Amino acid sequence: MAENIAITWRRIPERYRLAGTQCTTCKTKFFPPRKICSTCRRKGKIESFQFSGKGEIYSFSGVHSAPAGLELEIPYVLAIVQLVEGPKVTAQIVDCTENMVKFKDKVEFVFRKIRSDDPEGLIHYGYKFRLVK
Amino acid sequence: MRKVAIVGVGMTRFCEDWKRGFRDLVLEAGRKALEDAKLSGAEIDGMYCGTMAPGRLIAQEHAGALLADWMGLNPVPSTRVEAACASGGVALRSGFLAVASGYHDCVVVGGVEKMTDVPGADVVSALGGAGDQEWELFPGATFPGIYALMARRHMLDYGTTEEQMASVAVKNHLNGSKNKYAQYQNVITLDTVLKSKVVASPLKVFDCSPVTDGAAALVLMPLDKAKAHSEMPIEIVASAQASDTLALHDRKSLTSMRATEVASKKAYEMAKVTPKDISVAEVHDCFTIAEILAIEDLGFVKKGQGGPASEAGKTALNSDISINTSGGLKACGHPVGATGIKQAVEVTWQLRGQANGRQVEDCDIGLTHNVGGSGATAVVHIMKRAY
Numbered sequence: 469m470a471e472n473i474a475i476t477w478r479r480i481p482e483r484y485r486l487a488g489t490q491c492t493t494c495k496t497k498f499f500p501p502r503k504i505c506s507t508c509r510r511k512g513k514i515e516s517f518q519f520s521g522k523g524e525i526y527s528f529s530g531v532h533s534a535p536a537g538l539e540l541e542i543p544y545v546l547a548i549v550q551l552v553e554g555p556k557v558t559a560q561i562v563d564c565t566e567n568m569v570k571f572k573d574k575v576e577f578v579f580r581k582i583r584s585d586d587p588e589g590l591i592h593y594g595y596k597f598r599l600v601k
Numbered sequence: 602m603r604k605v606a607i608v609g610v611g612m613t614r615f616c617e618d619w620k621r622g623f624r625d626l627v628l629e630a631g632r633k634a635l636e637d638a639k640l641s642g643a644e645i646d647g648m649y650c651g652t653m654a655p656g657r658l659i660a661q662e663h664a665g666a667l668l669a670d671w672m673g674l675n676p677v678p679s680t681r682v683e684a685a686c687a688s689g690g691v692a693l694r695s696g697f698l699a700v701a702s703g704y705h706d707c708v709v710v711g712g713v714e715k716m717t718d719v720p721g722a723d724v725v726s727a728l729g730g731a732g733d734q735e736w737e738l739f740p741g742a743t744f745p746g747i748y749a750l751m752a753r754r755h756m757l758d759y760g761t762t763e764e765q766m767a768s769v770a771v772k773n774h775l776n777g778s779k780n781k782y783a784q785y786q787n788v789i790t791l792d793t794v795l796k797s798k799v800v801a802s803p804l805k806v807f808d809c810s811p812v813t814d815g816a817a818a819l820v821l822m823p824l825d826k827a828k829a830h831s832e833m834p835i836e837i838v839a840s841a842q843a844s845d846t847l848a849l850h851d852r853k854s855l856t857s858m859r860a861t862e863v864a865s866k867k868a869y870e871m872a873k874v875t876p877k878d879i880s881v882a883e884v885h886d887c888f889t890i891a892e893i894l895a896i897e898d899l900g901f902v903k904k905g906q907g908g909p910a911s912e913a914g915k916t917a918l919n920s921d922i923s924i925n926t927s928g929g930l931k932a933c934g935h936p937v938g939a940t941g942i943k944q945a946v947e948v949t950w951q952l953r954g955q956a957n958g959r960q961v962e963d964c965d966i967g968l969t970h971n972v973g974g975s976g977a978t979a980v981v982h983i984m985k986r987a988y
Contacts, residue, residue, distance in 0.1 A: 471739075475735075479735070500735070500736050526754070526850075526855075527750040527751075527753045527754040527757075527855055528750070528753060529746050529749035529750055529752075529753060529801045529802050529803075529804075530799070530801065530802040531741070531743055531745075531746045531749075531801045532798070532799045532800060532801065532802070533725075533743065533745065533800045533801065534743075535722075535725055535726060535729065535738070535741070535743050536722045536723075536725070536726050538741060541741070544741065546741055546742055546743075546746045546749075546750070546801070547750075548750055548849070548850045548855070555850075555851075556850040556851070557736075557850055558736065558737045558740055558741075558742050558747075558750075558848065558849070558850045559740050559741070560740060560741045566802060571757055582739065582740065582741070592739075594739075594740065595740070596740075
């Protein structure tokens with residue numbers, strides 16, 4: 469679905485550099501950034517936290533049937549990456565084919581184009597991951 | 602809290618129904634349910650309708666009022682209920698609560714989705730709304746992709762195989778072949794599934810439920826009044842619902858749905874039964890892996906045994922436990938908002954002994970299990986004969 473400029477602009481810190489939050493009471497890290505800790509609730513204290521962008525493959529799939537806007541990308545590798553700081557994130561794994569990916573493979577953040585709305589529309593950028601050789 | 606009974610059920614044939622629209626589908630299902638309950642309609646004092654995405658699929662919101670209007674039921678209060686693919690099940694729970702509380706005496710609960718009036722890509726993107734738009738769909742997840750991530754992890758953790766998942770689709774098509782309301786009434790083989798096109802590995806086309814038009818409806822009354830309207834009232838002995846994170850990646854485990862575990866545990870306690878007492882269950886098999894997760898999380902088999910149990914035929918009609926006798930979402934079809942209601946229609950027919958050609962023998966207690974998204978909502982109902 470096409471996104472308006474405001475939502476893209478609003479999400480720049482998270483999408484461009486994995487900016488998250490942490491609860492300083494229980495030390496849980498959140499990506500995407502949450503503003504309430506479900507463990508500590510009102511006793512929790514939320515502060516910004518910058519993720520390193522390093523993680524490993526938790527699960528993966530080769531997507532062969534594209535959602536609108538990603539038709540030219542298929543087949544692409546979709547994965548849940550477990551970041552070294554704890555949280556898991558859904559993202560594409562780039563510069564590889566599905567048969568090169570295994571569970572627990574080390575990956576790192578890369579900044580890439582995610583999609584564009586139409587030839588003259590907004591280009592959305594964000595995080596993807598690549599295998600660490 | 603009053604006891605609540607189903608006194609009437611009805612549904613449309615599930616299919617790609619080019620000739621009929623949203624309103625026609627609900628009207629047919631509602632009329633059949635009222636006829637089944639031998640009611641004129643004047644008795645109805647409340648209405649709930651589950652529908653997930655009419656705004657995206659037919660550019661129409663305000664579905665509650667629309668349906669009361671076109672069913673000729675004004676000024677009865679009518680509420681649209683939305684919980685993605687669990688919209689129907691949550692609508693049933695809303696109707697149940699309204700009757701149990703004593704506020705309403707005769708409630709129609711419907712479920713509907715008209716999915717074939719827009720191009721396929723628009724359906725895919727509307728259904729994507731069941732997941733986390735900003736943190737799953739935007740980065741490139743699709744709904745089959747999300748369930749594929751669960752399937753891969755289940756294969757890693759428990760040794761589940763693609764053949765075991767395929768056996769779920771084969772069984773559900775066999776059940777669907779015995780149901781005249783099912784979208785697909787053709788029998789398939791393991792090869793049909795295994796050789797079908799990959800959608801999101803390891804899931805193939807035949808691991809996925811289809812795009813369907815359809816509606817289903819129920820009439821609910823307090824049990825003490827139900828006996829005057831129905832020779833075969835079916836009591837809803839438990840209704841339970843639970844929530845979990847919208848995004849799959851935020852869960853501790855990808856291989857069990859906590860919302861299903863919590864809702865079913867509550868439902869078994871409320872009904873004072875155990876999984877062993879259930880004769881028939883309609884579970885949420887939007888993908889074959891989802892049925893494997895469901896039978897594990899509902900306690901019918903041990904965690905990790907869903908694949909082998911399916912492959913061994915333990916969930917087939919009249920085996921250990923008859924799962925998805927309607928054909929499930931896979932073969933009966935999945936008009937999203939209608940599914941949770943259709944499950945209750947099928948279980949009612951089974952308990953009444955009216956499931957022609959697919960009747961479960963000695964069918965005493967039935968269960969329905971409806972999931973929203975990848976497990977962010979789960980709703981479980983347990984039913985038994987009240988005659």
